[in-house]
Amino acid sequence: MAASFRMQRLAQRSLLSAVPPSRTEARHSLFSTGACIFCQLRPRILAAQPARGLGLTLQTRRPASTSSSTTATETSNQDNNLPDLTNHYTIFRGTLPAGPPPASSFHIPLSDLRREFLRLQNVIHPDKYPPGPAKQRAEALSARVNEAYRTLADPLQRAQYLLREIHGIDVTAEDGATQHALDPETLMEVMEVQETIEDVGAGPEAEETIAALKKENDARVAECVKSLAQAFERGDIEAARQECVRLRFWYSVGEGLREWEPGRTEIRLVH
Numbered sequence: 001m002a003a004s005f006r007m008q009r010l011a012q013r014s015l016l017s018a019v020p021p022s023r024t025e026a027r028h029s030l031f032s033t034g035a036c037i038f039c040q041l042r043p044r045i046l047a048a049q050p051a052r053g054l055g056l057t058l059q060t061r062r063p064a065s066t067s068s069s070t071t072a073t074e075t076s077n078q079d080n081n082l083p084d085l086t087n088h089y090t091i092f093r094g095t096l097p098a099g100p101p102p103a104s105s106f107h108i109p110l111s112d113l114r115r116e117f118l119r120l121q122n123v124i125h126p127d128k129y130p131p132g133p134a135k136q137r138a139e140a141l142s143a144r145v146n147e148a149y150r151t152l153a154d155p156l157q158r159a160q161y162l163l164r165e166i167h168g169i170d171v172t173a174e175d176g177a178t179q180h181a182l183d184p185e186t187l188m189e190v191m192e193v194q195e196t197i198e199d200v201g202a203g204p205e206a207e208e209t210i211a212a213l214k215k216e217n218d219a220r221v222a223e224c225v226k227s228l229a230q231a232f233e234r235g236d237i238e239a240a241r242q243e244c245v246r247l248r249f250w251y252s253v254g255e256g257l258r259e260w261e262p263g264r265t266e267i268r269l270v271h
Helices: 002-018 023-031 037-081 110-124 133-153 155-166 184-200 206-233 237-258
Strands: none
Touching (some): 133 155, 155 237, 184 206, 184 237, 206 237
16 A cells, blocks of 8 residues: 555656746746846846837837938929020020020921920029029020020011021111112012001001901911021021022011001001
């Protein structure tokens, strides 16, 4: 019996030693080592700190780097969007990549020109800048772009610009009437138009006569612009000069016809 009892006790001890410790025993063993919790967790804290520190560094540096890069990109893009002020044609490089004639056509696609003009003004308009030097520069640049657009959009102003700036011929100079006189044939046509207007008077047919004269003058202007374009495109500057002088007179006649009123017997030609 004693031997049997002893064997049972040994078996119980063996079973107890195989059972894992309880949570209380495990927690007690943690505190009973003689080291504080921080000391026990310190290796894990230190191991985790480099990763967290790197993350914070990247988070603080990334916005600064991104902001700097974005600012540089925006500045670069803005500079790329600014026009080249070498001449009127370089300002609208998108519409007129080949430059002035004879490298390109005298005719200009006005819808494309206006589209590029609006895009440029959207970038450089003075209202986009606060008061100060930047706004003053924007005002000067905007005025230059406006001038270039108005000049290139009108055939007569475009021709006068090309003759003056590219070829050194100013048909608008004060002595232009002497140096750039109208040819006799065109002069006779202009005088006939003036005489017709003087004879119109204020009768009921006056407006019909003026309307017919306007239509005839529009046809002369169109034909003159066509000849002017051909002269520039083949590099015949003398022919371009002559056509430009004619066009100036037909523009003046057209302006006088638009200002005509019943009873008016003359038009004032500006040339």
